[in-house]
Amino acid sequence: xxxxxxxxxxxxxxxxxxxxxxxxxxxxxxxxxxxxxxxxxxxxxxxxxxxxxxxxxxxxxxxxxxxxxxxxxxxxxxxxxxxxxxxxxxxxxxxxxxxxx
Amino acid sequence: xxxxxxxxxxxxxxxxxxxxxxxxxxxxxxxxxxxxxxxxxxxxxxxxxxxxxxxxxxxxxxxxxxxxxxxxxxxxxxxxxxxxxxxxxxxxxxxxxxxxxxxxxxxxxxxxxxxxxxxxxxxxxxxxxxxxxxxxxxxxxxxxxxxxxxxxxxxxxxxxxxxxxxxxxxxxxxxxxxxxxxxxxxxxxx
Numbered sequence: 001x002x003x004x005x006x007x008x009x010x011x012x013x014x015x016x017x018x019x020x021x022x023x024x025x026x027x028x029x030x031x032x033x034x035x036x037x038x039x040x041x042x043x044x045x046x047x048x049x050x051x052x053x054x055x056x057x058x059x060x061x062x063x064x065x066x067x068x069x070x071x072x073x074x075x076x077x078x079x080x081x082x083x084x085x086x087x088x089x090x091x092x093x094x095x096x097x098x099x100x101x
Numbered sequence: 102x103x104x105x106x107x108x109x110x111x112x113x114x115x116x117x118x119x120x121x122x123x124x125x126x127x128x129x130x131x132x133x134x135x136x137x138x139x140x141x142x143x144x145x146x147x148x149x150x151x152x153x154x155x156x157x158x159x160x161x162x163x164x165x166x167x168x169x170x171x172x173x174x175x176x177x178x179x180x181x182x183x184x185x186x187x188x189x190x191x192x193x194x195x196x197x198x199x200x201x202x203x204x205x206x207x208x209x210x211x212x213x214x215x216x217x218x219x220x221x222x223x224x225x226x227x228x229x230x231x232x233x234x235x236x237x238x239x240x241x242x243x244x245x246x247x248x249x250x251x252x253x254x255x256x257x258x259x260x261x262x263x264x265x266x267x268x269x270x271x272x273x274x275x276x277x278x279x280x281x282x283x284x285x286x287x288x289x290x291x
Contacts, residue, residue: 003108008145009208011112015119017201022123024193030128030170030177034135037166038119041142044158046208052149057236060151061244064237067161068248072255074166078173079262085177 008049015042029081029091033074040070107148115141128174136167153230176263 019042022035044063051059081091088095118138122131139162146155227235237245274282 003105007108008149009205011115011145012208013201013204014116016204017197018116018119018123020197020200021193024196025123028128030174031122031131033170034122034131037135037162038122038138041139041162044154045142045145048146048149048151048154050208051151057232060154060233061236061241063151063154064157064233065244065248067157068252071161071166072252074169075255075259076262078169079259081173082176082263091177 005049005053009046012042012046012049015045018042027093029084029093032093033077033081036073037070040066104148107144111141111144111148114138115145128177132167132170132174135170136163139163139167150229152228153233 016039019035019038022038023032026032026035044066047059047063047066049059051057051063084096085091115138118134118141121134122138125131125134140159143155143158143162146152146158
């Protein structure tokens with residue numbers, strides 16, 4: 001019953017697949033952002049597990065930078081969403097087709 | 102034994118929470134389930150001995166990011182049900198499986214070839230937080246500073262985009278209107 005690196009990688013992959021399904025089936029942009037958070041978190045688990053089982057801190061460092069990027073992405077993304085909602089009154093993905101040729 | 106029980110318990114809880122996030126039709130349920138899932142993920146970090154990362158996960162994700170989403174949701178109409186994309190189910194399932202297999206291959210490739218060598222092995226008698234500090238402020242100092250600048254830029258962008266005077270937001274005005282506003286402000290100031 002020893003928990004090895006593969007257990008964590010499989011868990012991370014399952015969570016990544018869940019996030020991908022969310023990205024593909026969501027139409028609401030806010031819930032699309034939630035799905036991207038799931039993707040980033042699943043990768044963080046893999047980084048931390050590899051960092052632990054190889055006795056190397058590089059994985060944890062990259063996990064920190066991923067967290068920093070996720071935080072700034074949320075700040076800018078939510079600002080853009082608010083601007084879009086003020087303009088169009090909706091945050092559905094289908095409303096963003098003004099550049100369609 | 103304790104590690105195995107904790108791993109399976111938190112794995113089940115995390116998967117269940119994230120499954121709720123991608124399937125529920127209520128945005129509020131999705132937000133709450135996502136916050137719970139973030140907390141459960143920090144449990145994995147504590148099991149793996151990455152104490153500082155676990156604390157950062159709780160503070161940044163459940164503290165800052167979730168609060169930001171909660172405030173953002175006040176701007177949107179979240180009470181109504183979310184409409185779903187009616188895509189081809191086979192394409193979705195196929196792409197997800199392909200991406201999952203790809204992730205496993207990416208992670209398994211260096212392990213199969215046994216090429217990974219610890220560049221910054223943990224020292225004896227040094228705690229995780231201290232070790233993180235040592236590595237972060239020696240080898241990863243420049244990425245750390247770049248990340249700090251990026252966060253500053255993101256903060257300024259967030260303030261400009263979602264600022265208080267959104268009804269006269271600079272992003273929605275033409276350049277002539279902006280000039281008029283500037284002159285008005287000069288009159289008020291003088």
